[in-house]
Amino acid sequence: MSNEREIRDEDLMDVAQDPEQAHRLRKALKVLADNPKVGGKLQEMAQEVLAGRIGMKEAIQTPGYMDAIGDRLGEMRRAAENQxxxxxxxxxxxxxxxxxxxxxxxxxxxxxxxxxxxxxxxxxxxxxxxxxxx
Structure with a gap:
């Protein structure tokens, strides 16, 4: 992604309620995209959205990406339950x-x-x- 254009906060306003939420969403996507521990479809989704190859609205409507988000949330829930x-x-x-x-x-x-x-x-x-x- 180093030589590609990266989206701006404004590019997320189709899913964000206000500029501050768009800014936080872009930062969260950046964390997912840059963290090697994330990996898989979740990291791919973040990288695709940040590069502007797919919109956030389209990403959350893509079954493979939604499955990855669901899987990660399930892992987090199980970890919390076992504490x-x-x-x-x-x-x-x-x-x-x-x-x-x-x-x-x-x-x-x-x-x-x-x-x-x-x-x-x-x-x-x-x-x-x-x-x-x-």
Whole structure:
């Protein structure tokens, strides 16, 4: 995918409810596409969507891709069901810390994306550099 065009957040607005959701979806697809532990159809789907070869709406209507998502969710459910109470509590604690970290990163990204348009510095509004006392 290195020499291919990658979709932008806006390209996911056909399935996202707002620009922020589109941004989070693109980031999630990026994680799936770049993580070698994902593999298989799920990783393929993410790579295809990010490259723009298939739309997200089409991807979620493709049986092979939906089966891969279902299989992964099933694995996650089984793993959660097999956890001890101590493991569940540890997972909750780790998730809370991870979630806080993600919220902080998203706030920083949002400020970076939105910031420049709010802090535009322009030259003097007075023409010719003359003083108003002139």
């Amino acid at each position: 001890t109470m101590a493991e569940r509590e540890e997972s909750r604690t780790k998730f809370a810390a991870w979630q806080q970290e993600q919220e902080t990163k998203e706030a920083e990204e949002r400020a970076e994306r939105d910031g420049p348009s709010l802090n535009i510095v322009t030259g003097s509004r007075r023409g010719g550099g003359r003083s108003h006392r002139g």
